[in-house]
Structures are given as C-alpha cells and as structure tokens.
Amino acid sequence: MIESWVFSDDTAPASPAAAIEVLRERISAGQLEAWLTSSSGRSLAFISNTERAMVVLLDGEDDPGEHAVDPGASGSSKGFVLANGQHDEYPDEDTLPLAEALQVVQHILTTGAPPPHAAWSIDR
Incomplete structure (x- = not known):
C-alpha cells in the first residue's frame, strides 16, 4: 500500500503532483x-531558499533520518528560513537545485522512496 501524505497544517493534497503545486x-x-x-x-x-532545497526523510520522531545530496556541489547557500524565523545556511552538497528537489519529493510521495538516481545520505 502506498502511503498517503498530509502537510503539517492538515492540508491533504489529492495527488503527489498537487502536493508539489502546494509547495510551489x-x-x-x-x-x-x-x-x-x-x-x-x-x-x-x-x-x-527559493533556489535550492533540503529534502529530509525521517522514519519517526526520534529518527536522525536521511537527506538528498548534491555530491558535485561546492560552497554554501543562505536564506533557508524556518517557520520559527531562524535563518539557516547549508552546504550546497546537502541541498538540491529547487526543480530537482521538487522531483525528489514527488517521487517519494508517489512511491514511498527516493528516486533510484538520487544521491542520498543516511544520517542514522
């Protein structure tokens, strides 16, 4: 059975594609x-940060998780603003270009797993 997904505000998108539109x-x-x-x-x-995105998948509340990576990227990017107002900067290797990140999210929402071609870091 494929999982169903809802946003933290209880918005339940009708499909993975609809979820991507909500994110946009x-x-x-x-x-x-x-x-x-x-x-x-x-x-x-x-x-x-509107140009790049961090995508993190957690198995449960206390799970350190795993995240999408961009192994060829160098440098870092600012402007990642959290809901609590905190401004973060992440190494570009730990984020993806926005379009690619949205594709990864859509694949996870559709299949339950990251795309086979996506580079992934297990943080457990």
Missing part, C-alpha cells in the same frame, strides 16, 4: 519550510 505556492508566498507526515508515521521535510 508556499515558496512563492515566502513559506520556505514545509513538513508532510505519512499515513505510516514517516515525515518529509522540505526547506528552501
């Missing part, structure tokens, strides 16, 4: 951090 709308509105929870209890974090 929220980014355009300046809401750069989003959390989704699955019917199996997993969480998916998406934090953007």
Whole structure:
C-alpha cells in the first residue's frame, strides 16, 4: 500500500503532483519550510531558499533520518528560513537545485522512496 501524505497544517493534497503545486505556492508566498507526515508515521521535510532545497526523510520522531545530496556541489547557500524565523545556511552538497528537489519529493510521495538516481545520505 502506498502511503498517503498530509502537510503539517492538515492540508491533504489529492495527488503527489498537487502536493508539489502546494509547495510551489508556499515558496512563492515566502513559506520556505514545509513538513508532510505519512499515513505510516514517516515525515518529509522540505526547506528552501527559493533556489535550492533540503529534502529530509525521517522514519519517526526520534529518527536522525536521511537527506538528498548534491555530491558535485561546492560552497554554501543562505536564506533557508524556518517557520520559527531562524535563518539557516547549508552546504550546497546537502541541498538540491529547487526543480530537482521538487522531483525528489514527488517521487517519494508517489512511491514511498527516493528516486533510484538520487544521491542520498543516511544520517542514522
């Protein structure tokens, strides 16, 4: 059974594609951090600075998780604004270009797993 996913504000997108549209709308509105929870209890974090995004998948509340990486990237990017107002800077190797990050999220929401071609870091 494929998991169903809802945003932390209980918005339940009708499809993975609809979830991506919600993310795009929220980014355009300046809401750069989003959390989704699955019917199996997993969480998916998406934090953007409008150009790059961090995608983190957690198996449970205390799980250190895993995240998408961009092994060829160098430098770092600022402007990752969390819901609590905190401004973060992340190494570019720990984030993806926005379009690629959205594709990774859509694949996770569709299949329950990261795309086979995506580079991934296990933080457990």
